Amino acid sequence: MIGESMYQELILEHYKHPQGRGLREPYDTEVHHVNPTCGDEITLRVKVGDAGKILDVSYDGQGCSISQAAASVLHELATGSTVEESLSVVEEFTRLMQGRGQVEADEEVLGDAVAFAGVAKFPARVKCALLSWMAYKDAVVRSAAQ
Amino acid sequence: MTVNSLDVERIRKDFPVFSRELPDGRPLVYLDSGNSSQKPNQVIETMREHLALHYSNVGRAMHVLGAESTEAYEGARDKVAAFVGAPSRNEVIFTKNASEALNLIAYSFGNPANTDPRFTLGPGDEIVISEMEHHSNIVPWQLLAQRTGATLKWFGVTDDGRLDLAPGVITERTKIVSIAHQSNVLGTVNPVAELARMAHEAGALIALDASQSVPHHPVNVAEMGADFVAFTGHKMVGPSGIGVLWGRAELLEAMPPFLGGGEMIEAVWMDRATYAPVPHKFEAGTPPIVEAIGLGAAADYLTVVGMEAVEAHERELTAYALEALREVPTLRVIGPETLEGRGGTVSFTLEGIHPHDVGQILDDQFGVAVRVGHHCARPLHLRFGIPATTRASFYLYNTTGEIDALVRGLHHVQKVFA
Ligand SMILES: Cc1ncc(COP(=O)(O)O)c(C=O)c1O
Numbered sequence: 001m002i003g004e005s006m007y008q009e010l011i012l013e014h015y016k017h018p019q020g021r022g023l024r025e026p027y028d029t030e031v032h033h034v035n036p037t038c039g040d041e042i043t044l045r046v047k048v049g050d051a052g053k054i055l056d057v058s059y060d061g062q063g064c065s066i067s068q069a070a071a072s073v074l075h076e077l078a079t080g081s082t083v084e085e086s087l088s089v090v091e092e093f094t095r096l097m098q099g100r101g102q103v104e105a106d107e108e109v110l111g112d113a114v115a116f117a118g119v120a121k122f123p124a125r126v127k128c129a130l131l132s133w134m135a136y137k138d139a140v141v142r143s144a145a146q
Numbered sequence: 147m148t149v150n151s152l153d154v155e156r157i158r159k160d161f162p163v164f165s166r167e168l169p170d171g172r173p174l175v176y177l178d179s180g181n182s183s184q185k186p187n188q189v190i191e192t193m194r195e196h197l198a199l200h201y202s203n204v205g206r207a208m209h210v211l212g213a214e215s216t217e218a219y220e221g222a223r224d225k226v227a228a229f230v231g232a233p234s235r236n237e238v239i240f241t242k243n244a245s246e247a248l249n250l251i252a253y254s255f256g257n258p259a260n261t262d263p264r265f266t267l268g269p270g271d272e273i274v275i276s277e278m279e280h281h282s283n284i285v286p287w288q289l290l291a292q293r294t295g296a297t298l299k300w301f302g303v304t305d306d307g308r309l310d311l312a313p314g315v316i317t318e319r320t321k322i323v324s325i326a327h328q329s330n331v332l333g334t335v336n337p338v339a340e341l342a343r344m345a346h347e348a349g350a351l352i353a354l355d356a357s358q359s360v361p362h363h364p365v366n367v368a369e370m371g372a373d374f375v376a377f378t379g380h381k382m383v384g385p386s387g388i389g390v391l392w393g394r395a396e397l398l399e400a401m402p403p404f405l406g407g408g409e410m411i412e413a414v415w416m417d418r419a420t421y422a423p424v425p426h427k428f429e430a431g432t433p434p435i436v437e438a439i440g441l442g443a444a445a446d447y448l449t450v451v452g453m454e455a456v457e458a459h460e461r462e463l464t465a466y467a468l469e470a471l472r473e474v475p476t477l478r479v480i481g482p483e484t485l486e487g488r489g490g491t492v493s494f495t496l497e498g499i500h501p502h503d504v505g506q507i508l509d510d511q512f513g514v515a516v517r518v519g520h521h522c523a524r525p526l527h528l529r530f531g532i533p534a535t536t537r538a539s540f541y542l543y544n545t546t547g548e549i550d551a552l553v554r555g556l557h558h559v560q561k562v563f564a
Contacts, residue, residue, distance in 0.1 A: 006506070007562060016563075038502060038519050039533040062533050064502035065563070128502065 006122060007065065010115040015065040020075035024058040028143040033135040035127050040067045044135040048143050052083040057136060064128050066119055071132035073112050083140055089113070090137050097126045152455040158543050160186035160447075172513035175548045180330055180358060180491045180539030181517050182380045185444075189383060192443035193436050204435055205409055205426070219435050222442025223425070229445035230375065231366035232392050239391040239398070239428045240438050244357040245282040247376035247391035248324070250404045250428060251353050252286035255322060256294030259402035264351060267321050269295035274316055274323040274350070276301040276309055277529050280330050281522040283355040287324060296321070303529055307332040307481035311340070320350040327359035327370075331523045331537065332481030333464070333491035335359065342371035351397070357381060362460055362489050362541070364453040367392050379437065384444030388437035391428070398424040405430040448542075456542045460490035463540040467492050467549045474556045480535050490540035493521070496556065499563045501536040507562060508536075512555040514548075 023030075027045035034041045040063030047056040057078045059071050078086040092109045093116070101121035105114045119129045158164045163184045168174055176184060196218055202211035204219045220235075227235040241247045254260055256267030267273075273287050277300050291298040299320075302310040307329070316323060323345040328335045338354055345352035353374035359365055360375075361382035367375045374393045380386035393401075403410055403421055407430030412420040421427045448456065465485055471477050476497035482488040496504060505518035517537045520527045527533060538552055 006510075007503075012563070039524065039527070041533075064500035066502070068500075122506070125502070125506070 006118040006125070008115040008118065010112060011065060011069040014069035014072040014112075018068060018072040020056075020058060020079065021060065021072065022058060023060050024056055027056070027058065028146060029139045031135050031139045031142070033131055033138070035063070035067070035131050038063070038128070040064065040128060040131055042067070042071060042132050042135050044071075044132060044139055046078075046136065046139045046143055048083060048140070054078050054081055054083065054086055054140075059132060059135075061132070063131065064125075066116070066125055067128040067131045070113075070116065070129045073115075074132050074136055077111055077113060078136060083144065087137065087140065090133050093133055094130065096120060097129050152451060152459040152542060154459065154543065154545055157186075157451065158545075160188065161543055162187060162190070164543065168513045172511075175512065175514040175551045177538040177540065177544065177548060177552060178515045178517050179361075179381070179541035179544075180521075180537065182386065183361065183383050183541055184543065185385065186383055186447050188447045189385065189440050189443045193385065193440040196436050196439050201436070203432055215435060218439045218442075219433070222438045222445075225442040225445040226390055227392075229449060230360060230377075230390075230392060231368050233368050234395055236424050237392050237395050237398065239393070239425045240433055241376075241389040241391050241428075242387060242434070243380070243389035244355065244376045244378035245286075245389070247374075247378075247389050248282055248353070248355060249286045250391055251322075251324070251374050251376070251393075252290045253404050254401040255290055256296060257402055260400070262400040264321070264397070265401065267294045267296045270319060271296040272299050272317060272320045273297070274299050274301070274320050274325075274345075276325050276336075277303045278307075278309065278329045278332060278334065278523065278526050279324075279326055280355065280357070281524070282357075283324055283326060284525065287322075301325070303332075303526065306483070307334050308487070309334070309336050311337075311344075316344050316348045316350065318348055320345070320348050322351050322353065324353040324355065327354045327356040327365070327375075328362070328489045328491070329481070329523075329526075330358045330491065331493050331521050331526055331535065333488040333493070334482055335363075335487045335489055337487075338370050338372060346371070358489065358491065361448075363457045373397055379441040379444065382441075382444055383447055384441040385437045387434045388441045390441075395424065398428070401428075403427050403430070407431040409433075451542060459542055460540050461485060463544055463546065463549065464488065464490045464492065466546045467538065467540070467552075470549055470553045471556075474553060475560065477556070480530055480532070491537060492539070493535040493537040495532055495535055496560065499559060501534040503563065504536045504556070504559050507559045508552070508555040511558065512551055514552050514555050516552070 027047045030045045032043045042061035044059040049055040057075045105117045200214040202215045204216045227238045351373040354372045356375045356377045360377040379388040410430040480493045501518035508514040
């Protein structure tokens with residue numbers, strides 16, 4: 001009932017068949033983020049090319065279906081876009097996740113990531129969804145600073 | 147002996163929470179008592195009545211209410227002392243919780259204010275814990291080792307979740323051994339009498355973290371042979387905000403105060419103070435009065451039910467659960483798979499499914515409350531190479547029907563992630 005609305009088919013698909021998983025070379029920055037309350041972890045690398053184009057987002061980690069599927073969706077959305085575009089998606093995703101289920105998702109911006117809308121109603125799980133996205137933001141910001 | 151005489155349906159009527167439904171009309175299946183237990187009317191009413199009619203500060207008010215509050219607060223100490231077989235009521239110190247009790251013990255070691263040789267600690271001295279400890283029985287000792295330069299050592303855990311009592315962990319350099327009586331993850335009950343003997347033979351003191359044993363078994367602190375025993379009220383049908391440190395009187399007297407403040411003093415000058423006798427030396431400031439009284443009521447409640455009966459009931463539930471869980475494909479129990487030397491806490495993993503997802507679906511669809519994560523025992527999970535487990539923990543009010551609900555829920559979880 002409530003729970004299954006969180007476990008959208010798309011989330012389960014990404015969990016069972018993660019896209020772009022595994023750490024790859026070359027990369028500019030590698031970050032490691034953990035969620036201390038549940039032990040979920042992610043190691044994430046980004047490779048940024050000319051004109052801020054994201055050439056690759058590679059990652060490895062462990063955690064629940066929400067955190068792992070969120071990383072997979074992130075990989076799909078960010079790879080091939082630009083730093084600027086992808087950060088605006090991160091911003092919209094964060095807004096959705098922190099909206100306690102009251103925020104209308106912008107499907108134009110979020111694409112597949114709208115499937116996570118149901119997670120926002122579960123405060124304990126919001127951090128799971130955000131783990132890889134925050135790691136990505138951190139990595140991109142650091143790459144830019146290099 | 148009327149062991150096995152626990153009437154679970156009657157017991158459930160004492161706990162108002164079992165008369166409520168969860169949203170969407172789901173029944174509540176509470177299998178998270180290892181985290182915190184539910185409270186019976188007897189505790190709730192005792193606390194309510196005290197707050198309503200008898201409340202005042204304790205130990206310092208010269209009026210009827212002050213006297214009634216003091217009597218009830220000190221009466222709770224008597225009840226708790228009797229509940230765990232403390233030779234003297236003065237050996238029962240009220241703390242905030244088990245964590246504070248363990249920190250209090252650790253604080254007395256390597257403390258310049260304490261010159262008693264049993265408590266001196268420095269480089270070359272050793273502190274011994276185990277790999278199955280709750281963070282509350284790890285971090286205070288890490289902090290102590292950092293403060294003093296002493297070495298922190300630990301017993302490992304075997305693959306089937308037992309303490310690995312390898313020789314050489316406790317040595318003549320060991321000053322303090324601190325071990326869980328029952329693991330909050332594995333359910334393992336450790337051989338505390340043997341550990342006490344080993345510690346004492348090496349000239350060390352021994353503390354037991356009895357947070358998971360005092361609520362579930364008849365515990366007699368004198369018989370266990372330990373020097374200190376810590377436990378916590380909220381896991382034994384009492385309120386949160388109150389815990390207990392029992393210690394041998396002679397040791398407590400030798401220890402320095404932990405927190406300074408009102409009530410813990412005898413006389414104060416601008417540049418120094420002398421301290422009240424134990425237990426008050428360790429109870430600075432206004433204590434959790436109503437919580438202590440509630441804990442006294444909890445001890446009364448459990449005494450009336452009978453701790454042998456509680457233990458026997460949980461044993462039945464554990465036997466039933468271990469059997470029933472065996473039928474869930476890919477389920478792996480982390481901890482002993484037999485009843486011998488274990489209590490009513492069963493942690494497990496399901497292949498390919500993260501405990502957070504297990505817990506979420508059990509809760510949302512079946513009203514089954516379990517705990518998921520590392521249960522404040524991260525090193526133990528690292529030992530088993532897993533980030534987290536799902537934990538079902540039983541208490542006097544649980545039924546085999548609730549274990550059936552858990553198993554049904556687990557089958558459904560597997561369907562969702564198939
Ligand atoms: C074995 C063990 N030790 C210590 C604690 C800490 O208890 P508290 O949080 O009440 O201090 C717990 C409970 O969480 C526990 O299970």
